[in-house]
Each structure stands twice: as C-alpha cells, then as structure tokens.
Amino acid sequence: MTAHLPILQVLIPLMAAPLCVVFRHRDIAWIIVLLVSLISFVISTMILDQVLTQGVISYFMGDWPAPWGIEFRIDAVNAYILLIVSAIGAVVAFYGRHSVTREVPRDLIYLFYTAFLLCLTGLLGMTATGDAFNLFVFLEISSLSTYAMISLGKDRRALTASYQYLIMGTLGATFYVIGLGLLYMMTGTLNIVDLHAKLLDMDGSIRTLQAALAFLTVGLSLKLALFPLHLWLPNAYTYAPSSVTAFLAATATKVAVYVMLRVFFTIFGVDIFEETGLAPVLMTLAIAGMFVASTVAIFQNDMKRLLAYSSVAQIGYIMLGISFLNVTGVSAGIVHLLNHAVMKCAAFLAMGCFMYRVGSVQIEDLHGIGKKMPWTMAAFVVAGLSLIGVPLTVGFISKWYLIQAAMEADMMPIALLILLSSLLAVVYVWRFIEVAYFKEPANPSLKIKEAPLSMLIPLWVMAGASIYFGVDTDMTLGVAQLAAEMLVGGAP
Amino acid sequence: MQYNEIINPGLYNYWIVIFLMMIGFYIVIARGNLVKKLVGLNIFQTSVFVLYISMGKVVGGTAPIFGEGFEVFSNPLPHVLILTAIVVGVATTALGLSLVVRIREAYGTIEEEDIHAQEEDF
Amino acid sequence: MSMELSIILAMAIPAVGAVLIALSGRIPNLRETITLLTAIALFLNVLNLLGPVLDGERPEVHLLDMFPGLAIAFKVEPLGMMFSLIASGLWILNSIYSIGYMRGNKEKHQTRFYICFAIAISATLGLAYSANLLTLFIFYEVLTFSTYPLVSHKGNETALKGARTYLGILVTTSVAFLFFAIAWTYSATGTLDFVDGGILGGKVEGPLMGLLLMLFIYGIGKAAVMPVHRWLPAAMVAPTPVSALLHAVAVVKSGVFSVVKVIVYTFGIDNLVTSGSADWLVYISGFTIIAASMVALRQDNLKRRLAYSTISQLSYVVLAAAILTPISAVGAALHIAAHAFGKITLFFAAGSIYTAAHKTEVSQLNGIGWKMPITMTAFAIGALSMIGLPPTAGFVSKWYIIQGAMSSENFVALSVVILSTLLNAGYFLPIIYAAFFRQAEPKGPDDHGGHHDHHGEAPLPIVIAITSTATLTILMFFFPDVALELAQQMIGGIQ
Structure with missing residues (x-):
C-alpha cells in the first residue's frame, strides 16, 4: 500500500471527480470533495514522512522503468509542494460549502466540485511527476478545470476572464511543449532526471538548447503570471468564485513556480544562465513587477482585484529570489512561495467571507466592516501585515531572506528596492484597513453578521499559519534551505 | 538511440512549423472575434504537432511495426505524445467554444470590441 | 521566581x-x-x-x-x-x-x-x-x-x-x-x-x-x-x-x-571615536534641539508645543550619546528617565486642562492657575525639569551632559545645550506666568464656550496621577541613586 502512495495521491481525486457527476447532488459532491482532499492531505504527509526518512521515492507507472516509462519522482522539494497543495485544497474544500453555494449557480455546484477535484488532480500530478511531458498533460488538466471553475462565477465578466485565461494559458502551455520538443530533439528523453544527465555533457552554447530554455521560460512565465505576462490574472482572480480565487492564488501559480525551478535547476543547471544571460532579464522583470503591480494595486477599488495585483507583485519577489542563483536567493524564493501561499489564501478567504455576508468586495461597500465582522477583518489584518512583511508574520521571514540573498550577491541597491517596494504594500493594505475600521458604513441600516463558523475556522487556520510560520521557522526555512541546496547544488 | 544520427536533415518541415506558428500566434493576437482567436490557437497548436511528428521521422524508416525485412523504424514516441497533445487541444477548443457560446448569451456578441464597450475592465 | x-x-x-x-x-x-x-x-x-x-x-x-x-x-x-x-x-x-x-x-x-x-x-x-x-x-x-x-x-x-x-x-x-x-x-x-x-x-x-x-x-x-x-x-x-x-x-x-x-x-563607542563616523550626529542632533525649540516657541496649541519640546529633548539624548564620552552616556541614560517624568507630567496637565476646561491653546490659559492650582503647579514642576533647573530631574541629566561635553571639549554641544536651555525657558515660562499672573479675559456676550469658565480641578484620578508624576520629577533630583547606578553600570560595560 505505502509503495503506491505517489500514484494514489493523484489517482484518488481523479477517480472521485466522475463520482460527483454520478450523484449530481451538491451536498454529496461536497462531502466527496472534503473526504478526498483530506485523504490527499494525509497521503501527502505520509509521502513527506517517507521521503524524509528513506530518501527520494521513485514510482514507475505500470512498472515500466524510467526513462522509458513514466516515473513519479518525489524528493524533498516536491514532497513539500504536495503537502501545501493538498493542505490548501483541504482548507478550501472545508471553507467552500457556504461560499460556493452563495457564489455559484445552484444547479452547477456539483460540476464545480468535479472541476475542483480535477484541478487538484492536475496540480498534484504536475508536482509529483518526474516526466516532463506527463507534466504538460497534468498542467492542462489543471488549467482546463480552472477555466471551467472561473467561468462559474456569477458575474458575466467571469466568462470573459475565463476566456482570456484560456487563450493565454493555452499559449503558455504550448510554448512549454515547444521548448520540451526542442529538448527532446537534443536528448531523446523526457524524463527530468534523464534530461539532466544528458544535458550535463552538452555545451550550453548550443542554440537549440537556448531556444528550448527560452520557450520553456516564456511558457511557464505565462502560467505563473510573471510581469508582464500576468494580464490574465487580475480578471481571473477578480471574477472567479472566492474559494476558487483563494485556491488558485495559493496553489496554481506556486506549482508553476515549482516547475520553473525544476526546469531551471534540475533540467538545465545553473551554468546555462551564464551562457544565456537569462538571470538579469528575470531580475529586471521581477523588480518591475514588484513596483508596477504594487502601484497598480494601490489604485484598485475592488479588493479581489487589488489582492490579485498584489499577487503579481509577490510573484515578483519569488522570481527575484530565484534570479539571484545562489542558495540563499533560491531558498528565499521557495520560502516566499510557501509563505505567500499561506497569506494570500488567508486574504482571499477573508474576501470570500465578505462576499458571503455583504455580497461585494468593493472598498466603498466595506466601510466600517471591521465592527460588523471583527473576526474576519482581524484575519485579514494578519494577512495584510504579512503582505507588508511586518515582523512576527511570514512575510518578514521571506523579506529577510531576500535581503540577505541580495547582500550575498553584492547587490545592495536591489536590497533597497525590495524594501521600497514593500512600502507600496503598506499603502494598498492600509487603504482598506483604514476605511474598514474607521469609516462609517455607507448603509448603516444593513444588518451584517459575522461569517459562519465553517468559514471562519479555515480562514483562521490560514491566518494562524501566517503567524505561526512567521515565528517558528524551523520547518519552512528548513525545507527551503534543503530544497535550494538540492536545486542549486545540481543534485537531480 | 541511433536515429539521432540519421534523422532527416531537411529543414523543410521546420519552416512550415514556424510559418504555422506565426500565423496562429498572429491571429490570436490580432483578431477581435473570439471564435477566430480559437481558430488561431488551433493553428498555433497544430504547428507544434507538426514539429513533434517531424522530429520522429527517421530517413528510410517505416511505421514502427515489427515485421519481416524491416530494420529501420520511425520513432513512435513523439507520435504518441502528439496524440495526447491533440486530445488536450480538442478539449481546450471545446471548452473555449462553450465559453464563447456563453459569452454570446451574456453579451449578445462575440466581438471583443463590443464586449469591451459593455464592460470597462475587460 | x-x-x-x-x-x-x-x-x-x-x-x-x-x-x-x-x-x-x-x-x-x-x-x-x-x-x-x-x-x-x-x-x-x-x-x-x-x-x-x-x-x-x-x-x-x-x-x-x-x-x-x-x-x-x-x-x-x-x-x-x-x-x-x-x-x-x-x-x-x-x-x-x-x-x-x-x-x-x-x-x-x-x-x-x-x-x-x-x-x-x-x-x-x-x-x-x-x-x-x-x-x-x-x-x-x-x-x-x-x-x-x-x-x-x-x-x-x-x-x-x-x-x-x-x-x-x-x-x-x-x-x-x-x-x-x-x-x-x-x-x-x-x-x-x-x-x-x-x-x-x-x-x-x-x-x-x-x-x-x-x-x-x-x-x-x-x-x-x-x-x-x-x-x-x-x-x-x-x-x-x-x-x-x-x-x-x-x-x-x-x-x-x-x-x-x-x-x-x-x-561601539571606541570604534566611533577612532573612526570619527559620528561627528555629524552632534551637528544634526544639535540642530534638531535648536530648531524644534524654535518651532515650539511659535506653537499656540499646547500639545503641539509639548510635542516639539519632546523632539528637542529627544535629541538631547542623541546628542549626549553622540558626544561619545562615558560621562555623557550617563547623561543620556539619565535624561531618558528625567524627561519621562517631566514630560508625562506636562502632558497630564494638558489633558487635565482639556478635560476640565476644554481648552487646548496656550493663549486661552490666562489665569487658569487659580482655578486648577494642582494641575498648574505640576505643570510648572514639569516645565522646570524641561528647562533643567533644580530641584527637578532635568537638572541632574543636563549636568552630566554638560560635564561630558566639557570633558571632550565639544563646544558645539555645550553651546547647543546652553542656548536650548534659554529657548526652553522661553516657551515654558510664559505659560506659567500667564496661568498664574494674568487675568482671564472677559468674555463677549456671544461666547458659547462660557459654561466652561466655571470649572474646577480635573477629576480625581487625573489629579492623583499628575501629583504622583510631579512628585517623581522632584524625587529624582534628590534621590537619583538607582538611575545613576544603572547608568554607571551601563558605561561600566563600555569601558
């Protein structure tokens, strides 16, 4: 049984998805989703335990040995990503019951849950697989179900947002396949470890390789919304149902970042960057994203859109860390990947609570909400402080590491830029906090109650996590350090 | 892996790939009609199919079926991969088209400009 | 425990x-x-x-x-x-x-x-x-x-x-x-x-x-x-x-x-003395002391005047630290304590006046000393401490700062301290003078704030608090032992 955990991790949600369609009932579907996501979570913890005690797990699909068969290969890096994805899946599934009922047309809810399970399958599969083409298939599974989930939002703009995402997402995925094709041409293999071994002997100046890297980078940058390829993200996050937004913001872009890390460091290795000069380009885009997206966020009146732009900026931080190409930098990127997942999930879950009670997340509709929904708002404050990077929240940990990485790379001005851009976060977070606590509600007669407990608990789990991991950093930093050493050190 | 050495040296196919890729890409960017955009996307994806299939070709090779007298086979793996990619492409197109149907129901148009006129922030 | x-x-x-x-x-x-x-x-x-x-x-x-x-x-x-x-x-x-x-x-x-x-x-x-x-x-x-x-x-x-x-x-x-x-x-x-x-x-x-x-x-x-x-x-x-x-x-x-x-x-003080990296700090903090005092002179709002006085007094501590002698460091530590007692008394007094009389401006305070004698006496004690006159805490700390400036022959710091003492007197003494020795101006018939004129002292909790802090301000002058001991232990660690 335990030997088959890697495939069960992916297979269970996949098999459960059609079940939802069979029953065609929203409550049953919800129970299935909840059960499956909990099982996934348990499996991912078992896998992690196995990886930490016994080392890398290699699982050969149908017992065809790699590199011919498809291999699921789980080491410390993706074991943790699996854990995050499944944990957030479970939290969001628990949260979703009320929120989804309010924000998705009733007769489509069971389909929504089907798509949710498929999306979970795709994301877990992308993370677990050790085969680059198989990764593409899982990528498309998760993307297609994401488009479907976004289009279920109540606003009609959800449709256009979903369409826009579909076009850009497919372009990104196709770019990825092109890059992979070029790699296959050079090496004749699709297995990630095998690719690494074959590329080790090759000269980084070969143009096909460089073209492959370029295609892969652009394609993945589209998926992870690196500025300026982020255009799909604000609309998609704004109009998707809130629990979808929370789930996507915490997982989808993060898994894409993970894939990017694999491509950069496991497949190509650090040396190719010197050959291509890609790192300065990434760094420039990351910094531009940090400033431009944060500045745009300041001027948003829709909170979900504001947070979406903030996500683009935060992805900039992650990519900046990676572009330093040193261990500290990459671990800063990875730790921020974990931390940002937690805090942004909390922030969007809070938005879901507002959506549930107020029916809107426009800032002017949320005046004085701090008094009406104190617990929800307090959780948002925690998430907001985290976005700013206040000490005792996870944001501070990431920022500290990023700065240290910049110092280590002898780039003092960049350290300063990181700090300055985080000041923009103060502005956009405070804009909301101020009116939420100190402005009188526009419509005082409206009776607004605190969000139901089934939404508050998941919200506070995430908010609590963004404090807990901001103080006790043994686990997150340990993982990031370990992962960065593996990646940068060139171990497959 | 001997096929690497005797792979078809002609670049003809690759020119077609690039040509299709650019056409598709251009349509996606330049066309305002949502269905035409999907057509462009399909052309774009097709170019990738051709890319993969071309690289599987081995000069003088036959279809990869064992039989008397055949020693050289084309590489079947890219073909299989592209079978998967085609399925994915079909699914994407289906989803895209269904979205277009629903957009038309909601907006009464499938022209990007008209939708834009109705919504400020698309 | x-x-x-x-x-x-x-x-x-x-x-x-x-x-x-x-x-x-x-x-x-x-x-x-x-x-x-x-x-x-x-x-x-x-x-x-x-x-x-x-x-x-x-x-x-x-x-x-x-x-x-x-x-x-x-x-x-x-x-x-x-x-x-x-x-x-x-x-x-x-x-x-x-x-x-x-x-x-x-x-x-x-x-x-x-x-x-x-x-x-x-x-x-x-x-x-x-x-x-x-x-x-x-x-x-x-x-x-x-x-x-x-x-x-x-x-x-x-x-x-x-x-x-x-x-x-x-x-x-x-x-x-x-x-x-x-x-x-x-x-x-x-x-x-x-x-x-x-x-x-x-x-x-x-x-x-x-x-x-x-x-x-x-x-x-x-x-x-x-x-x-x-x-x-x-x-x-x-x-x-x-x-x-x-x-x-x-x-x-x-x-x-x-x-x-x-x-x-x-x-590290020795490091800063040898490298000379902190010289600019004497000028900047000196400038802050003087400039903030000048601004305080021109504030009519009582709390704002106190705020600018605080800015000026804070830079005393920075200045004392920047002189980089052990004795001035003692002064810096003592001034943290001395200013705390004095300034909290002054703010308590300002709040007391606001609560009892609803007055916020210095120009409204004529004659208020006779209506609120405890508050204004405490205010006077706080003000003396700010100026640095005995028998208040401010004198003790200023003494050490001046000693430090003299011992390192830092005449810029010395003249700043002396000049600012005059300025402090310039913006505090008029308030005390007005409160006790000026008649409240007769009110016009259309003055709606009139009902506040018949006020007495502030509520009892306020009076208790303000009396205590004013007493502390004086006590620190007579018994600076604990503070002094701590401050000297601090520089004991330095040497």
Missing part, C-alpha cells in the same frame, strides 16, 4: 492583560480594574529584576531561533532595566489617569484603547530587554502598529490623517533604513547581538561606517531626529493619555533607547 520567568512575564503580563481586557469589555469597571491590576503586576515583576541587575547579574532568555543562528532573545542590561522600570511604573499612573480622562471626555471605543495600550506596553518591554537587533526590530515594529489604533482613535478625518502620517513616516523609515541597516550589519558581521564594545569595529570601511550609522539613526524614526520628526506632532491627535505615556515616554524613548543601544553595543 526565577529571573528568566520574570523576563518572559514582563511581556506576557500585559499581553494576557490585553486578552482579559478584551473579554471584560462589556463591564467598564472590571475592565479598568484589570488594566490597573495588570499594570501593578507588571511593575512588581519588573521590580523583581532590579535587585539582581543592580548586583551585576545579566539574566538572559533564549526564546527561539527565528533564523538559523539568529534568535529572538532577551537580556536585561542596566539601560533596558531603567527603561522598563520607567515604562511599567508610569503605566500604573497613566492607567489611573486614563480612567479619569477617558470617562471625563466620554471617549468611544475605550476597550480597544485599553487593549492596544497593553499591547504597546508589552512591545515596549520586549524592546527594552531585547538581546539583539533582530528582537529589537521586531518589537519596534509591533510597537508602531499597535499604537496606530491609538493615534487614529477618534476616527475623524483629522485623526486618520494624523495617523497616516504617523504610520507612514515610522514604517517608511524603519523598513527602508532600519531594516536595511540591520541586514547590512548582519551580512557584514554575521551577528546581531548587543555586545559590549560593539560588533562593527573593523567590519565596515571608513565612510560606509558613517553611512550605516546614518541609516540607523534615520531608520529609528521614533527618535525623531530632524527631518523625520513630523510624525510626533501628527500623533498629537491621539487622546492625551496616549500622548503622555506613549508619545512622551514609551514610543519616543524606545527610539532614543534604540539609538543609544546601537551606538554603544553595535557600533
């Missing part, structure tokens, strides 16, 4: 107090009782540490590693001991005062007020005991954010605007400069601990040392060295107890306390 426990309790007591206050929010009497009990418990707890510290012990607590090799850790050293004594002791008086003030003015959201206050005190204690720059920075930021709701308490546009300035300047400086400076220090030295003699000696080259010091000084915005002082007058929109304890004692003292700590334990 072990000292390690006492250190943790120093932060835990107010934090638990905050929770209890939140729970008892519905019953004001219980809530205020809890506040008072918390404050008393905290003070006793801090007092428990005093004896051992005076005996030369330096209790430490290693809480947890935030980053590998970088811990949240606490260590009680003399200066922190003194600071924590002042903050926790004055919290008791301030709580008594708050009860009178908040009720007397029928302020809203009193529960939030008491909660945030307790958290701010908790952060102050954490800052006072921090054993490294990381811990110091953490509590510095917690203090900033926990005081924001207190500054914006009133919730009207003026309060929000003031609070925005407050938060904006403090966060900008701390994130852009202080955080940067700390990260720089860490990458240069590999440690952030406060060590006798400093850690930066020989680690950073020539002019960069000066730059780093500048980052620290302006990063610690709470020290209000010009030109990052604007937040302090802006914070005066807060209710007076906040201005009194936080913006005359806890918050601003956290600023200068951090400056002294950084100069003594991070840079």
Whole structure:
C-alpha cells in the first residue's frame, strides 16, 4: 500500500471527480470533495514522512522503468509542494460549502466540485511527476478545470476572464511543449532526471538548447503570471468564485513556480544562465513587477482585484529570489512561495467571507466592516501585515531572506528596492484597513453578521499559519534551505 | 538511440512549423472575434504537432511495426505524445467554444470590441 | 521566581492583560480594574529584576531561533532595566489617569484603547530587554502598529490623517533604513547581538561606517531626529493619555533607547571615536534641539508645543550619546528617565486642562492657575525639569551632559545645550506666568464656550496621577541613586 502512495495521491481525486457527476447532488459532491482532499492531505504527509526518512521515492507507472516509462519522482522539494497543495485544497474544500453555494449557480455546484477535484488532480500530478511531458498533460488538466471553475462565477465578466485565461494559458502551455520538443530533439528523453544527465555533457552554447530554455521560460512565465505576462490574472482572480480565487492564488501559480525551478535547476543547471544571460532579464522583470503591480494595486477599488495585483507583485519577489542563483536567493524564493501561499489564501478567504455576508468586495461597500465582522477583518489584518512583511508574520521571514540573498550577491541597491517596494504594500493594505475600521458604513441600516463558523475556522487556520510560520521557522526555512541546496547544488 | 544520427536533415518541415506558428500566434493576437482567436490557437497548436511528428521521422524508416525485412523504424514516441497533445487541444477548443457560446448569451456578441464597450475592465 | 520567568512575564503580563481586557469589555469597571491590576503586576515583576541587575547579574532568555543562528532573545542590561522600570511604573499612573480622562471626555471605543495600550506596553518591554537587533526590530515594529489604533482613535478625518502620517513616516523609515541597516550589519558581521564594545569595529570601511550609522539613526524614526520628526506632532491627535505615556515616554524613548543601544553595543563607542563616523550626529542632533525649540516657541496649541519640546529633548539624548564620552552616556541614560517624568507630567496637565476646561491653546490659559492650582503647579514642576533647573530631574541629566561635553571639549554641544536651555525657558515660562499672573479675559456676550469658565480641578484620578508624576520629577533630583547606578553600570560595560 505505502509503495503506491505517489500514484494514489493523484489517482484518488481523479477517480472521485466522475463520482460527483454520478450523484449530481451538491451536498454529496461536497462531502466527496472534503473526504478526498483530506485523504490527499494525509497521503501527502505520509509521502513527506517517507521521503524524509528513506530518501527520494521513485514510482514507475505500470512498472515500466524510467526513462522509458513514466516515473513519479518525489524528493524533498516536491514532497513539500504536495503537502501545501493538498493542505490548501483541504482548507478550501472545508471553507467552500457556504461560499460556493452563495457564489455559484445552484444547479452547477456539483460540476464545480468535479472541476475542483480535477484541478487538484492536475496540480498534484504536475508536482509529483518526474516526466516532463506527463507534466504538460497534468498542467492542462489543471488549467482546463480552472477555466471551467472561473467561468462559474456569477458575474458575466467571469466568462470573459475565463476566456482570456484560456487563450493565454493555452499559449503558455504550448510554448512549454515547444521548448520540451526542442529538448527532446537534443536528448531523446523526457524524463527530468534523464534530461539532466544528458544535458550535463552538452555545451550550453548550443542554440537549440537556448531556444528550448527560452520557450520553456516564456511558457511557464505565462502560467505563473510573471510581469508582464500576468494580464490574465487580475480578471481571473477578480471574477472567479472566492474559494476558487483563494485556491488558485495559493496553489496554481506556486506549482508553476515549482516547475520553473525544476526546469531551471534540475533540467538545465545553473551554468546555462551564464551562457544565456537569462538571470538579469528575470531580475529586471521581477523588480518591475514588484513596483508596477504594487502601484497598480494601490489604485484598485475592488479588493479581489487589488489582492490579485498584489499577487503579481509577490510573484515578483519569488522570481527575484530565484534570479539571484545562489542558495540563499533560491531558498528565499521557495520560502516566499510557501509563505505567500499561506497569506494570500488567508486574504482571499477573508474576501470570500465578505462576499458571503455583504455580497461585494468593493472598498466603498466595506466601510466600517471591521465592527460588523471583527473576526474576519482581524484575519485579514494578519494577512495584510504579512503582505507588508511586518515582523512576527511570514512575510518578514521571506523579506529577510531576500535581503540577505541580495547582500550575498553584492547587490545592495536591489536590497533597497525590495524594501521600497514593500512600502507600496503598506499603502494598498492600509487603504482598506483604514476605511474598514474607521469609516462609517455607507448603509448603516444593513444588518451584517459575522461569517459562519465553517468559514471562519479555515480562514483562521490560514491566518494562524501566517503567524505561526512567521515565528517558528524551523520547518519552512528548513525545507527551503534543503530544497535550494538540492536545486542549486545540481543534485537531480 | 541511433536515429539521432540519421534523422532527416531537411529543414523543410521546420519552416512550415514556424510559418504555422506565426500565423496562429498572429491571429490570436490580432483578431477581435473570439471564435477566430480559437481558430488561431488551433493553428498555433497544430504547428507544434507538426514539429513533434517531424522530429520522429527517421530517413528510410517505416511505421514502427515489427515485421519481416524491416530494420529501420520511425520513432513512435513523439507520435504518441502528439496524440495526447491533440486530445488536450480538442478539449481546450471545446471548452473555449462553450465559453464563447456563453459569452454570446451574456453579451449578445462575440466581438471583443463590443464586449469591451459593455464592460470597462475587460 | 526565577529571573528568566520574570523576563518572559514582563511581556506576557500585559499581553494576557490585553486578552482579559478584551473579554471584560462589556463591564467598564472590571475592565479598568484589570488594566490597573495588570499594570501593578507588571511593575512588581519588573521590580523583581532590579535587585539582581543592580548586583551585576545579566539574566538572559533564549526564546527561539527565528533564523538559523539568529534568535529572538532577551537580556536585561542596566539601560533596558531603567527603561522598563520607567515604562511599567508610569503605566500604573497613566492607567489611573486614563480612567479619569477617558470617562471625563466620554471617549468611544475605550476597550480597544485599553487593549492596544497593553499591547504597546508589552512591545515596549520586549524592546527594552531585547538581546539583539533582530528582537529589537521586531518589537519596534509591533510597537508602531499597535499604537496606530491609538493615534487614529477618534476616527475623524483629522485623526486618520494624523495617523497616516504617523504610520507612514515610522514604517517608511524603519523598513527602508532600519531594516536595511540591520541586514547590512548582519551580512557584514554575521551577528546581531548587543555586545559590549560593539560588533562593527573593523567590519565596515571608513565612510560606509558613517553611512550605516546614518541609516540607523534615520531608520529609528521614533527618535525623531530632524527631518523625520513630523510624525510626533501628527500623533498629537491621539487622546492625551496616549500622548503622555506613549508619545512622551514609551514610543519616543524606545527610539532614543534604540539609538543609544546601537551606538554603544553595535557600533561601539571606541570604534566611533577612532573612526570619527559620528561627528555629524552632534551637528544634526544639535540642530534638531535648536530648531524644534524654535518651532515650539511659535506653537499656540499646547500639545503641539509639548510635542516639539519632546523632539528637542529627544535629541538631547542623541546628542549626549553622540558626544561619545562615558560621562555623557550617563547623561543620556539619565535624561531618558528625567524627561519621562517631566514630560508625562506636562502632558497630564494638558489633558487635565482639556478635560476640565476644554481648552487646548496656550493663549486661552490666562489665569487658569487659580482655578486648577494642582494641575498648574505640576505643570510648572514639569516645565522646570524641561528647562533643567533644580530641584527637578532635568537638572541632574543636563549636568552630566554638560560635564561630558566639557570633558571632550565639544563646544558645539555645550553651546547647543546652553542656548536650548534659554529657548526652553522661553516657551515654558510664559505659560506659567500667564496661568498664574494674568487675568482671564472677559468674555463677549456671544461666547458659547462660557459654561466652561466655571470649572474646577480635573477629576480625581487625573489629579492623583499628575501629583504622583510631579512628585517623581522632584524625587529624582534628590534621590537619583538607582538611575545613576544603572547608568554607571551601563558605561561600566563600555569601558
């Protein structure tokens, strides 16, 4: 049984998805989703335990040995990503019951849950697989179900947002396949470890390789919304149902970042960057994203859109860390990947609570909400402080590491830029906090109650996590350090 | 892996790939009609199919079926991969088209400009 | 009780107090009782540490590693001991005062007020005991954010605007400069601990040392060295107890306390003397002292005048530290205490006048001394301490600063101190004169504020608090022993 955990991790949600369609009932579907996501979570913890005690797990699909068969290969890096994805899946599934009922047309809810399970399958599969083409298939599974989930939002703009995402997402995925094709041409293999071994002997100046890297980078940058390829993200996050937004913001872009890390460091290795000069380009885009997206966020009146732009900026931080190409930098990127997942999930879950009670997340509709929904708002404050990077929240940990990485790379001005851009976060977070606590509600007669407990608990789990991991950093930093050493050190 | 050495040296196919890729890409960017955009996307994806299939070709090779007298086979793996990619492409197109149907129901148009006129922030 | 426990309790007591206050929010009497009990418990707890510290012990607590090799850790050293004594002791008086003030003015959201206050005190204690720059920075930021709701308490546009300035300047400086400076220090030295003699000696080259010091000084915005002082007058929109304890004692003292700590334990005095990197600081702090005093002269709003006086007095501490002699460092430490007692008295008086007479401007105070004799007498004592005249605490600290300036033949510092003494007298004495020796102007018939003219003293809690702090101001002149001993132990560590 335990030997088959890697495939069960992916297979269970996949098999459960059609079940939802069979029953065609929203409550049953919800129970299935909840059960499956909990099982996934348990499996991912078992896998992690196995990886930490016994080392890398290699699982050969149908017992065809790699590199011919498809291999699921789980080491410390993706074991943790699996854990995050499944944990957030479970939290969001628990949260979703009320929120989804309010924000998705009733007769489509069971389909929504089907798509949710498929999306979970795709994301877990992308993370677990050790085969680059198989990764593409899982990528498309998760993307297609994401488009479907976004289009279920109540606003009609959800449709256009979903369409826009579909076009850009497919372009990104196709770019990825092109890059992979070029790699296959050079090496004749699709297995990630095998690719690494074959590329080790090759000269980084070969143009096909460089073209492959370029295609892969652009394609993945589209998926992870690196500025300026982020255009799909604000609309998609704004109009998707809130629990979808929370789930996507915490997982989808993060898994894409993970894939990017694999491509950069496991497949190509650090040396190719010197050959291509890609790192300065990434760094420039990351910094531009940090400033431009944060500045745009300041001027948003829709909170979900504001947070979406903030996500683009935060992805900039992650990519900046990676572009330093040193261990500290990459671990800063990875730790921020974990931390940002937690805090942004909390922030969007809070938005879901507002959506549930107020029916809107426009800032002017949320005046004085701090008094009406104190617990929800307090959780948002925690998430907001985290976005700013206040000490005792996870944001501070990431920022500290990023700065240290910049110092280590002898780039003092960049350290300063990181700090300055985080000041923009103060502005956009405070804009909301101020009116939420100190402005009188526009419509005082409206009776607004605190969000139901089934939404508050998941919200506070995430908010609590963004404090807990901001103080006790043994686990997150340990993982990031370990992962960065593996990646940068060139171990497959 | 001997096929690497005797792979078809002609670049003809690759020119077609690039040509299709650019056409598709251009349509996606330049066309305002949502269905035409999907057509462009399909052309774009097709170019990738051709890319993969071309690289599987081995000069003088036959279809990869064992039989008397055949020693050289084309590489079947890219073909299989592209079978998967085609399925994915079909699914994407289906989803895209269904979205277009629903957009038309909601907006009464499938022209990007008209939708834009109705919504400020698309 | 072990000292390690006492250190943790120093932060835990107010934090638990905050929770209890939140729970008892519905019953004001219980809530205020809890506040008072918390404050008393905290003070006793801090007092428990005093004896051992005076005996030369330096209790430490290693809480947890935030980053590998970088811990949240606490260590009680003399200066922190003194600071924590002042903050926790004055919290008791301030709580008594708050009860009178908040009720007397029928302020809203009193529960939030008491909660945030307790958290701010908790952060102050954490800052006072921090054993490294990381811990110091953490509590510095917690203090900033926990005081924001207190500054914006009133919730009207003026309060929000003031609070925005407050938060904006403090966060900008701390994130852009202080955080940067700390990260720089860490990458240069590999440690952030406060060590006798400093850690930066020989680690950073020539002019960069000066730059780093500048980052620290302006990063610690709470020290209000010009030109990052604007937040302090802006914070005066807060209710007076906040201005009194936080913006005359806890918050601003956290600023200068951090400056002294950084100069003594991070840079090291010897290092700064040999490298000459701190010379500019004498001029900047001297300029701040003079300029803020000049601005104070022209303020009619009483709290604003006091705020500018605070800016000026804070730079005394910075100046004293920047003179870089042991004796002036003693002066710096003493001035932290002396100014705390004096300035809280002055703010208490300003709040007392506001509560009883609803007057906020200096020009309205003619003849008020006879209606509110206790308040104005206390005000006079506070003012004398600010000027530095005996028999008040201000004289003691100024004496040491002047001694330090003379011993290092720093005539710039010396003339700044003398000139500013004159200026201080210039903006405080007229108030006292007007309060006691001028007749209240006869009111016109259309004056609607008339009903306030028949007021007496402020409510009893206010009078108790104000009398106590004024007494403390005088007592410190006659019995400066404990403060002096702590200050000398601090420089004992330096030499």
